[in-house]
Amino acid sequence: MQAPLNSETDTTTADTSGVESRIRIVLVGTQHPGNIGSAARAMKTMGLTRLVLVDPQKFPHNEADMMAAGADDVLAAAVEVQTLAEAVADCRLVLGCTARSRRVQLRELDPRTAAASVHAEAVAGGEVALVFGRERTGLENGELQLCHAAVHIPANPDYSSLNLAAAVQVLAYEVRMALLGGAAAAPVATAMPDAAPHAELEGFFAQLADTLEAIDFHKGRTPDSAMRKLRRLFVRTGLDSHEIRLLRGVLADAQRMARLAGRDPH
Incomplete structure (x- = not known):
């Protein structure tokens, strides 16, 4: 399914004049279509509806439709592109969600601080992307190099495996709380006011x-x-x-x- 990345022409249930319309969830190389549907559901429960899929292995797929459980409109409006660079081309802030320490040295944010940065940049009129990697291997180093900062969910170190949709839910919840509360936490990863795309x-x-x-x-x-x-x-x-x-x-x-x-x- 193809749809334009520009939020002004995005056909989702969100108010396109609102801050939410400038926030997108990007899933890279998703292997299981059910995770795409579950991520769409997690997004919609928190008022986010812009989903971008980078080279998914199986999409569209009936398993994605079933797991969306009412978030069919999010799937229908999903943008599908071949590379992460395409997915974030017009963004001023790109945050990569990763559970591992990589060779690529990025500032590491917790979900709440990341949400404050997302809120601040979107309020300022910038396009923002929260990027999630493959289920088993996450984001590759070259993909992390496209990000301004990394987001790490501080899960139990003895059992840190977190389902893709669950990770999307955590970040989507924090973003919603930032939007509702005006992001009390100070953002640390916002772009400069006139930063280039x-x-x-x-x-x-x-x-x-x-x-x-x-x-x-x-x-x-x-x-x-x-x-x-x-x-x-x-x-x-x-x-x-x-x-x-x-x-x-x-x-x-x-x-x-x-x-x-x-x-x-x-």
């Missing part, structure tokens, strides 16, 4: 990676570590669209000079 930032990172290769910055070393650190640095600054265009102009000149010097392999 995610797609513009990713375009800059792609050009930066190409430029570093063109000028032989890595000197034969693997580029992964340097790019992770540079991503964190620029994400923290909250670049706006004008700043990104300026930086991309600098990179374009650096690439041109590399070509003149005969260094650019392209």
Whole structure:
């Protein structure tokens, strides 16, 4: 099922003029269709109706319909895309829900603090995504690199396995409480007021990676570590669209000079 990501054309039961319309739940690589239906039900009980599915293994599916138990409208309006980058392209705040410590170093938030950040960004007019990974393996490192911060549910360490739909329910509940109460907790992961959309930032990172290769910055070393650190640095600054265009102009000149010097392999 295809539907536009823009909240202004989203056909769900939520009031499209409300803050809820700027908050989306993103499920990445979901393996069991019943979990999609259960997540839709968890969302609807808390007033969230924007569901984005990234490369689900089985959807649409009758098991998803059955487990939705009345949240059929959420499933019908679900957006299906192939990559997480597509799912969050217009977002100013992306929070990845993960139960593990990964090589990707992100600020780690508890659900309540994350909800306060979601509320603050959505109230300011920004698009927000709460991202959940695969049932068994969660979000991959490359997917976490697309997030501004990580959210960890402090479950019992002796039995920390949490069903996907249950995790969605926990975060959806905290977001609803933040919306109802005005988010008393201070947000710590909001974007800058004029932060550029995610797609513009990713375009800059792609050009930066190409430029570093063109000028032989890595000197034969693997580029992964340097790019992770540079991503964190620029994400923290909250670049706006004008700043990104300026930086991309600098990179374009650096690439041109590399070509003149005969260094650019392209």
